[in-house]
Amino acid sequence: MNVEEIKNKLTELAFERTTPFCYMCYQLCPNGRCEDCGSDDLMRHLDGVGVEYGTEWIVESILEEELEAIDLDDSFEQMIEDCYGTEVQIGFIKSDVSTAIKNLDPIAWDVAKGEYLDSLIEDVSIVEAGNGYYWKHELEAFLS
Numbered sequence: 001m002n003v004e005e006i007k008n009k010l011t012e013l014a015f016e017r018t019t020p021f022c023y024m025c026y027q028l029c030p031n032g033r034c035e036d037c038g039s040d041d042l043m044r045h046l047d048g049v050g051v052e053y054g055t056e057w058i059v060e061s062i063l064e065e066e067l068e069a070i071d072l073d074d075s076f077e078q079m080i081e082d083c084y085g086t087e088v089q090i091g092f093i094k095s096d097v098s099t100a101i102k103n104l105d106p107i108a109w110d111v112a113k114g115e116y117l118d119s120l121i122e123d124v125s126i127v128e129a130g131n132g133y134y135w136k137h138e139l140e141a142f143l144s
């Protein structure tokens, strides 16, 4: 799946999981038109969450409930560990590599973290969706 397919599938899922809702008559309208006032200008109702126009909030809610957004800090530290090992010794002090870099040069740490995020986006390893970033393979597994 490419990013657009993923986004489309998430929107489809948002429609599947919700029911049209007439806010004026305050009722569900599963047929897509309100039986009382005839309106087709309907919100979406997500059980246990609420009613609102649009689908973005539904996607956010579904992803928050069912997938884990990437913790960029954790993921970056893991990558640093994979590249440079877990422990470093400077003189007589031993430290884990991430802590050492963060303390020695916090700006370099942030810059490298930003580049790491950019590279993940560029490779399409991760996809921005809902309120955060998700691993693409996890989104694909979730959607299929």
Ligand SMILES: [Zn+2]
Binding pocket: 022, 023, 024, 025, 026, 034, 035, 036, 037, 038, 039
């Ligand atoms: Zn109505």
